[in-house]
Amino acid sequence: MTAVVDGPLLSPKQEFAIADSTARLNCFHGAIRSGKTVASLIRWVAYIANAPRGGSLVIVGKTADTISRNIFDVLMDPAIMGPISRRIIYTRGAPTANIMGRRVEIISSNDARSENRLRGMTCAGAYVDEATLIERPFWDMLLSRLSVKGAQLFCTTNPDAPNHWFKKDFLDRSHELDLKHWHFTLDDNPFLDPAYVKALKAEFTGLWYKRFIEGLWVMAEGAIYDMWDPDIHVVTSLPPMEKWLGLGIDYGTTNPFNALLAGVSVPDRMGQRRIYFAAEWRWDARAQRRQLTDGEYSKALSAWLAKIPDTYGPGTYGVKPQWTVVDPSxxxxxxxxxxxxWSPVPADNSVNDGIRTVANLISADQLRVHASCKGWLDEVGSYAWDDRKADKGEDSPIKLDDHALDAGRYLLHTTQAAWLPLMERLPA
Incomplete structure (x- = not known):
């Protein structure tokens, strides 16, 4: 692709993303100040210059102010766009702009009337600023309007929660879709003042650092298990188990049904035992388009446990956990x-006490999770305190996408008397 601007040099990551963004959907995501917005806008201008005729071109953002600040302040800056900036004609708050001689519709997605503007459109191209802030119905409508042959969409976003619909349904499925995406970190922008970069890195720690500096999709603000570190706490193989502690069950009919199996390992070389979430069974009636009866759930759990390999040696199957702890409702x-x-036990559903139990185990590195427990791993990074209830002085998690987490909390908090004495480190 030939250059479209005569401005500052581009980083290797920017050059690659601009040249490689040939899919129907193209996403530039990652850290703040990483160069993703500039790269995406250069690509957008290049696209407009050769965009298919017979359809509208659209720029979408959360509000008119963010569209002006994040997009047009960059496009109309000669220091960034060079002489091309003179071919960008836009008045702040206007419903249209002229870019490279083409009329471009400006739509703010927080306006209830904005979706109506999309309904009658046939689009030849679209640019979306801060895609994770767009409501899902609006996004789906926009994609449905990109019907002109050769139409492309370009978008930017900072990372959001790891179970955000944009990540789960689009970025994580890029191999299934006509979608390409590029992950930018702060270090991908070599043109920043080193002193500024050093100061910025020092200002963020923990999950904030991972999100804003490394550009990772982790929950930062209000995270409940902010001590969770996948690099430490996720395992791909299990040690031998001293005992299969139990099965925690969060019951669901229309909501997902989750069962989580935990074991206590034999002491390691340092004399430390750990609890492992070893396997997970999940039934999502909405995804499967079929609800199961209580009898079917019971039978499915028995069949699942019978097929789980025991960790005592190859060829041994079948697990009989000591406890079966079930959602008390x-x-x-x-x-x-x-x-x-079975011998089920209704769970102790003291939510905050249970959260503390799990948090203490994670902090002490006494809880690890097998990579096959997809539901629990998907949910843990997004588990957050409810800001609205916090304003009222209540400590309460947001009740969303927490089914596997509830199953694990039920089990660990209810069975403390069984596993707590085992967590003391043995003499070396």
Whole structure:
């Protein structure tokens, strides 16, 4: 691709992303001040210069102010765009702009009328600023309007929660979709003042650092398990288990049903035992388009446990956990388990006490999670305190995407008396 600007040099990451952004959907995401916005806008201008005819070109942002600040302040800056900036004609707050001789529609997605503007459009191209701030119905409508042959969309975003719909349904499925994306870190921008970079890195720690400096999709603000570190706490193989502690169950009919198996390992070389979430069974009735009965859940759990490899040696299968701890609201399911020969225990659902129990285990590196426990791992980084309730003096988590987390909390908090004495380190 030939250069479209006569401005500052581009970083290797910017050059690669600009040249490689040939898919229907193209996303530039990552850290603040990493160069992703400049790269995406250079690519957008290049696209407009050769965009297909017969359809509208659209710029979308959360508000008119953010569109003006994040997009047009850059496009109209000669220091960034060079002489091309003179071919950008826009008045702050106007519904249209002229870029490279083409009319471009400006739409702020927080306006209830904005989706109506999309409904009648046939689009030849779109640019979306801060894609994670766009409501999902609006995003889906925009994609449906990109019907002109050769139409492309370009977007930017900072990382959000790891279970955000944009990441789960689009970035994580790029291999299934006509979608390319590029992850930018602060270090991908070599043109920043080194003193500024050093100061910025020093100002952020923990999850904030991972999100704003490294550009990772982690929950930062209000994270409940902010001590969680996948590099430390996620494992791909299990040690032998001294005991299979139990099965924690969060019951769901329309919401997902989650069962989480935990074991206590034999002492390691330092004399330390740990609890491992070793396996997970999940049934999402909405995704499967079929609800299961209590009897079907019970039968499915028995079949699942029978197929789990025991960790005592190759060729041994079948796990019989000591405890079966069940969502206390699932009275009918608890009754069904009794009928089927289980010995279920209603969970202690003291939410904050249970959260502290799990947090203490994570902080002490006494809880690790097998990589196959996808539900728990998807949810842990997004588990956050409810800001609205915090304003009222209440400590309460946001009740969203927490089914596997609830299953684990039920099990660990209810069975403390069984595992707590085992966590003391043995003499070396």
């Amino acid at each position: 699932a009275a009918s399911f608890i009754t069904q388990l009794y009928r089927d020969g």
